Amino acid sequence: MRLKKLQDMRAGGFDPFRANAQQTHFSDEALKAHVDGQDNTVAVKVAGRLVVIRDMGKSQFVKILDQQGQLQLYVKKDVIGDEAYAAFKKIDLGDIIGAEGTLFKSKTGEVTVRMEKYTLVSKALRPLPEKWHGLTDSEQVYRQRYLDLIVNPDSRARLMLRSRIVASIRQTLAGRKFLEVETPVLEGVAGGAAARPFVTHHNALGADFYLRIALELRLKRLLVGGYDRVFEIGRIFRNEGVSRKHNPEFTMLEVYQAYSDFHGMMELIKAIFTDLCRDVIGTFEIKHAASGQMINFAGDWRTVRYFDLIDEAAGFKLSALRGAADYPAKATDAAQKLGLEIHAGWQPFEIVNEIFSKKIEPTLIQPTFVTHLPRELCPLAKLNQEDSGLIDVFELCIGGMEVAPAYSEQNDPFVQREMFEKQAGEEQQKMDTDFLLALEHGMPPAGGMGVGIDRLCILLTGAESIRDVILFPSLRPSDAK
RNA sequence: GGGUCGAUAGCUCAAUGGUAGAGCAGCAUCCUUUUAAGUUGUUGGUUCCGGGUUCGAAUCCCGGUCGACCCA
Numbered sequence A: 001m002r003l004k005k006l007q008d009m010r011a012g013g014f015d016p017f018r019a020n021a022q023q024t025h026f027s028d029e030a031l032k033a034h035v036d037g038q039d040n041t042v043a044v045k046v047a048g049r050l051v052v053i054r055d056m057g058k059s060q061f062v063k064i065l066d067q068q069g070q071l072q073l074y075v076k077k078d079v080i081g082d083e084a085y086a087a088f089k090k091i092d093l094g095d096i097i098g099a100e101g102t103l104f105k106s107k108t109g110e111v112t113v114r115m116e117k118y119t120l121v122s123k124a125l126r127p128l129p130e131k132w133h134g135l136t137d138s139e140q141v142y143r144q145r146y147l148d149l150i151v152n153p154d155s156r157a158r159l160m161l162r163s164r165i166v167a168s169i170r171q172t173l174a175g176r177k178f179l180e181v182e183t184p185v186l187e188g189v190a191g192g193a194a195a196r197p198f199v200t201h202h203n204a205l206g207a208d209f210y211l212r213i214a215l216e217l218r219l220k221r222l223l224v225g226g227y228d229r230v231f232e233i234g235r236i237f238r239n240e241g242v243s244r245k246h247n248p249e250f251t252m253l254e255v256y257q258a259y260s261d262f263h264g265m266m267e268l269i270k271a272i273f274t275d276l277c278r279d280v281i282g283t284f285e286i287k288h289a290a291s292g293q294m295i296n297f298a299g300d301w302r303t304v305r306y307f308d309l310i311d312e313a314a315g316f317k318l319s320a321l322r323g324a325a326d327y328p329a330k331a332t333d334a335a336q337k338l339g340l341e342i343h344a345g346w347q348p349f350e351i352v353n354e355i356f357s358k359k360i361e362p363t364l365i366q367p368t369f370v371t372h373l374p375r376e377l378c379p380l381a382k383l384n385q386e387d388s389g390l391i392d393v394f395e396l397c398i399g400g401m402e403v404a405p406a407y408s409e410q411n412d413p414f415v416q417r418e419m420f421e422k423q424a425g426e427e428q429q430k431m432d433t434d435f436l437l438a439l440e441h442g443m444p445p446a447g448g449m450g451v452g453i454d455r456l457c458i459l460l461t462g463a464e465s466i467r468d469v470i471l472f473p474s475l476r477p478s479d480a481k
Numbered sequence B: 001g002g003g004u005c006g007a008u009a010g011c012u013c014a015a016u017g018g019u020a021g022a023g024c025a026g027c028a029u030c031c032u033u034u035u036a037a038g039u040u041g042u043u044g045g046u047u048c049c050g051g052g053u054u055c056g057a058a059u060c061c062c063g064g065u066c067g068a069c070c071c072a
Helices: A004-011 A027-033 A082-088 A138-143 A144-149 A153-175 A216-224 A260-279 A304-316 A329-339 A348-363 A413-421 A435-438 A453-462
Strands: A042-055 A059-066 A069-076 A095-103 A111-124 A200-203 A207-210 A227-236 A250-258 A286-288 A292-294 A302-307 A368-371 A395-397 A399-407 A446-452
Touching: A027 A042, A027 A059, A027 A069, A027 A111, A042 A111, A069 A095, A082 A111, A111 A446, A111 A453, A138 A144, A144 A153, A153 A227, A153 A250, A153 A453, A200 A216, A216 A227, A216 A435, A216 A446, A227 A329, A250 A260, A250 A453, A260 A395, A260 A446, A260 A453, A302 A304, A304 A329, A304 A348, A304 A368, A329 A348, A368 A413, A399 A453, A413 A435, A446 A453
Parallel strands: A069 A111, A302 A368
Antiparallel strands: A042 A059, A042 A095, A059 A069, A095 A111, A200 A207, A227 A250, A250 A446, A286 A292, A368 A395, A395 A399, A399 A446
C-alpha cells in the first residue's frame, strides 16, 4: 500500500527521496520561540517524522518528532489549499516531512505550528510500532534500536544523556589541560589488564593481532614521551561473558596525570562527578535502579581500606594473619562461613578477593573509595611504602559496582618487570616488553585512573542494564528478514 | 557453559488438545482546535524452525534458532 503511494507519487513527477527541507528550529526551540498572546507572529521551518495524526476531516492535528522531541502541527484545508490538503491526507504515519508555518497556542494551550507549506522528504514503507505500548520486545529494541528511539521516549532520552555525559567528561578534562589522544585498537600484545582478548589476523603483515583490552600501556608510553596529562575515551574488547553489567565491547576512559598519585585521582573523579551532576543530570541524588536506594554524590565520599572491609565481613582480624602460615586456611574458613565456594588451587589473595567481590562490593551503594588492595590484584601499581604487600590504589565502588580503579602508577622498571614475572593466580597480564623498555627511559610519577563509561551511564541514568546505555549492544547474529 | 521463562497479525497481547481473536496500525467512511481524539465499516496469520504423539496440535513430547532473567 505504502509502496503504491510512492509509485503513484513518482508517476506524478514527485519523488520524496529526491526532496529536502529546511530546518530553522528544532522542536524545543520552536516551543520556546512562541510569544504569549501573540499567535501567528513567529515563522518557523521544522522537520521530522510524523508520529501522530489526528484527522478531523477538513483539518488535522499531527505531531512530528525531531532530535529534540515532538512538535504539534495544525493542518487546515483553508490555509494550505484544497490540492495540498488532499495530498497531505495521503501521507502516512512514519513519513518524514518538512513544514513551514507560524506558531500559535491551541485551545488546550499547546504551542503548535499553523502549517502553511509542507514537503514530503522521505517515505516510510514500513509501519511504526504501536504508539501507546511502544516497542517492548527486547530483542527488537536492541536489533532495531532506531524503532526504539522513535517510539520509546525513555530510551531516546537515556541514550541522548549518554552523549552529554561523555561531552561533559571531555570538558572537565580539557579544562584541566588534559590532552585527548587516540591509541591503537589492534595490538600485538593485549596488555594492561587480565582478560581474554579477541584475536584477528592482518593479511598483509601476516600476523595475528589482538583487540585491545585496556588503554593503559599505550597511554603510559605517552607519559614517557612527555605528554604529562593524557586521556583517551575508547572502545575496548574483552572476549568474555555477556550480562547486565558486561558487554564484549565497552567504553573506557583512562586518564594519566604526571606528578600526581591516587589521591590526586580521587580529587579528579570527584570533580568529574560534580560537573556531571551539576551540568548534565541536574541533581546530586540519583536513584539506584537495582536497590531503589538514593545515591548521594554530594559531600565527602567514604574512604576505607580494603582489608578493613574484609575484616568486617569476616568478623575478626583476618588481615592480621597475612603472611602467617595458617592465613590461607583462615581465609578459606572465613569465606566458607560467608557461604562462598572456594576452589582448591586458589591463592590467599584470590580467596579474600572472592569475599570482596561477592560479599562487600555489592553492598557499596554510596560512592566509596576502597584503598590499599593486595599487590597481586594489579601489577601496574606502586607498592605501598609501609606495607609492600599492598598497593597505592583505590577502587571506586558505586551502586554495588566497580566504577573506577585508580593507581599511583608503577614507574620503576625493575619492580615492574618483577611484578609481571611474579604474577600469581588465574588472572595474569601479558608482559609487554616494549612497555618495559619505555619505562627504562624514565616515566614520571603519575596517577592514573580508568572509568567504565557504560557503568557510569548506568548509574547516572538509573538504567538497569548495560544494554540500556549502549545504542547497539552485542547480540548473537541472526538472519535479518 | 548450566538452570528457568519466553517467541501467535506490522506493534501490544488473548485463545481447556477441537473453526486462531482483540486493541492499536492499515484500508474505506463522517467530522475545521485534537491530546492514546472520536464515529461507522473492514482487510490482515508459514502460531520462530524441524521432527514426533494424536482422528485432530498455537497448545503435549523431542531437537534446533533467537531473546530475557538467574547462576558459573
